[in-house]
Amino acid sequence: MTLSRMTQNMMSRQSFAGMQTAMDRVAKSQEQLTTGRLINRPSDDPTGATTAMRLRSSLSSQQQYVRNADDAIGWLDQTDTTLGSMASQITRAHDLALQGANTGAMSSDARAALATEVDQIRSGLISSANARYLDRPLFGGITTRTAAYDENGDVIDPPAMGTGTGVVRTIADGQQIRIDVEGPDVFEGADGVSVFTHLADLSAALKSGDTTVIKSSIGKLKDDGDRVVNVRSEIGARTVRVENARSVADDATLTLTNALSNVENVDLAKATVELSLREVAYKAALGATARVLQPSLLDYLR
């Protein structure tokens, strides 16, 4: 703009406007450094703000999946351990049945001793069947009671079983996995007779010396043992799947946090340098403003 005339007012106004602009820039830099964020309000960078919001939302979902997966792994591990000990107990009972079937070599006292041991195994299995994870019975389905089986080997809360959905956990977007097995699925065969009944029958047969029952118990107990082992391997497969999902969610959490930081957070080194530069510019503006109060012509007239 070519000026044909300049007044003191114009000079001071221009200096003041320049000083304000410099101060405004310094204030912005300071805000970024003190909050540590580039985006302090949506208008600073509308698209960046939307990205940041979207990332935060995804991040909280992934963190939830990690929590869910941890809970699932705990449950599945507990089930696995319990089933493992139960399988070995059933094998022992099977061996006892084999022994008891050998009627020629066993006296009634020996068989009574076997029966006692079978009883012990049975009550041990029942208490294992009532194992809990965080106060919920592992094999109770969706029951809210404290135990799945009573001391007679009967299910306490039959309607809580067989509902179809069971206990599920969401381990990824849209993926749910069932983490429980219901007692009847593990302990009862296709005929609906549970292993506890088989053991009770075996014990009674040992005490009474009923060899037919003892012999048939051998087959039934073998089937029961196999069934428990099968369920256990299925639990193992589910555990692997949940662990995979957990590590995927963990990685996703890291990636998203990284991305969020890139969008939102300020690069401290760059911001500090920028602040210094802007402060220097501001000081220069201040110096220029001070010189606006120039001497005027009056100082030079006599």
Added chain:
Amino acid sequence: MAGAFSSINTALSALRYQQSALDIASTNIANASTDGYVRRRVVGQTVGAAAAPAVWSRSNEIGSGVQSSGVQRMVDPLLDARVRREHGRLTYLDTKAAAMSRVETGINEPSTTGVAKAVDTFRTSLDDLNNAPNSDAARSQVLANANLVADSFNTQSRNLQDEMGDQRARVVATVKEINTVAQQLADTNRSISASSGGGSDTATLMDTRDQLALRLSELTGATATPQADGTMDITLGGASLVSGRDAATLEVSAGIAADGTADGSAVAFSLTQPDGSVDDPVVPSGGQLAASVELIDHVLPDYAADLDALVEQFTTAFNDAHALGFDAAGAQGGEFFHSSDPDDLAGSLRVVVTDRSKIAVSSIGATPPALPTPNNDTGNAAKLADSITIQDGYQRLVNGFGSAVATVQRLAANQSTMTTQVDAAREQQTGVSLDEESVNMLMAQRSYEAAARVMTTVDEMLDTLINRTGVVGR
């Protein structure tokens, strides 16, 4: 020579003229930093020979000195009009930008304390309840987070309502100020026409007139038209606000009740002329008033409506999913969220369920095929969590508003630069340069001294003629 003393008269006229030049220079210097002051310049005019001498006579005068033909205000009316227009635009954008920035700060995104975070936390607490359905702590957490969601929506609504209330109060105050300034301008117009009729100096009154017209432009974006007699007429939205010595009264005819609350309709104004006629409606074309009206009628209600639409989507989806589930006692889930005010869904959003056992997370209830109650099925918890789909919509809403704020701020910054330039151009024309005035003073002083010297010389010459002729031999 037209007469013995005509030279003295010439010198006298010079003295008078230079003195008035000095006075003008000193006035300019005194008012160098006064707001709205326009520098003055005295215009001199040669006093020539008599144009119409008497019949049969001839005048052989050469020139008889100088007279001041008037004091000129160094102002450019076109530049003034431009300044008024740019100032009107600037206040419009500044008011709009400031209000929208305030609302944006209240939205508080992206952050860990806004609506988005509250909705996410609510969602994760539903997932946690899925993991531990018989845990009272998890159920309490769900209720607490639901209340947090309702609170954050309430806060957003209150934020908007507060800003709208502030703008309404501002409109009322601005209307009062407009009426005061219009009345002042009408009084100034009266003084100007009286003074110019009587021949006295109207420069200061003109300065006041220009200041008042600028203020009215800033407040309303009104157009100012200077008249031939020096008065200024102001038209607002086609109707006359100030006409000569008459000022109309601006009133809020709709949109704001007497106590400052909204009355449900758009804001409208009317102008009541002194003769009683009413111009209705009057639409301000710029300035603070137009900005406030735009905020009250369009910008803020649109955002509130979009927010309400999101709240409705959220509550309907969630209530529907909740109704499909069963609570801890096996009863069907009831209404979870409720908005009592259909005009302000966000502000009246409340959580209806207060008993944590009534959260319907189970997909199996007491109705046949019945299952015992309570049960730990959480088939509905995942559906409840999935019904929360407003995150995308909310992000778009915030993005849209953020972009709008950024745009207005950019426009305001550009307009500010433009206004500064136009102001500088006007200042260049009207501003007082102390150096220039010093030179003028110097010239006036020297001319005065020279004219005084002329007077002394003529005095001595006459002294020779009067006192020293005819004294031969004395």
